[in-house]
Amino acid sequence: MNLFAALACVSALSLAGCATAMGDVRTFNDPAMPTSAQVHAQLAAQAQARRQAAALPVPVATPVAASSSDGGGSIYATAAATGSRPMRLFQDNKAREVGDILTIVLVERTTSTSKAQTAVQKASKIDMAAPSIAGQSVTYNGKNILQASVKGARDFTGGADSQQSNRLDGTVTVTVVQDLGNGNLLVSGDKKVRLNQGDEVVQVQGVVRISDIGADNRIDSDRVADARIVYGGRGTLARSNAMGWLGRFFNSALMPY
Secondary structure, three states: OOHHHHHHHHHHHHOOOOOOOOOOOOOOOOOOOOOHHHHHHHHHHHHHHHHHHHHOOOOOOOOOOOOHHHHHHOOOOOOOOOOOOOOOOOOOOOOOOOOOEEEEEEEEEEEEEEEEEEEEEEEEEEEEOOOEEOOEEOEEOOEEOOOEEEEEEEEEEEEEEEEEEEEEEEEEEEEEEEEOOOOEEEEEEEEEEEEOOEEEEEEEEEEEEHHHOOOOOEEEHHHOEEEEEEEEEEEHHHHHOOOOHHHHHHOOOOOOO
């Protein structure tokens, strides 16, 4: 196996798990997390089933007195028999049920600074005078062979300085995919915009608290628990900014130099 083939094999192993096309953004694909499309499809199927059930001939039932469970016959009854959403007289129009949508305002700000300096110096010296035997120095060709001197020095200086700042602004409208039952909602959604030669992708997943949702049905991203936020591109423009596979190998941890 020649050198090029060996580099290709090692690079393939080191780059395993990368996106299908290098440079394209990778979104979170959790099989346990239902997507908004699946939720809307399920709700649409339930609505279709209710419409079909309503179209069937209904046997004539004997009239019964209105009870408190059905709202006493008022126009604000729960409508549990039809399965439709109840009308709430004293609640706002915030998202609170599976299939509802709400808007997440992206206000992500991250800043990190790291600086380190290290200096090590060490010097040592050992001198051993020439001993004499029976009052005479031990020489060979006129040189004292028992005299010794050892010197050593070590010096190391290192420094590092790193600064990083990230900012993400925008809005993404997501769908409630699960009601956790404790006042929290599991939400998920993404936005895909096709511009010229590429696509822009924004994905948001996380848990929000109903009480944190504003009256305009919006919530800031810094109030989303277990947030997963992805922003990036797909297509020609995104791939043009990606390093090639050979360059990635020489910048990977497998490179010994």
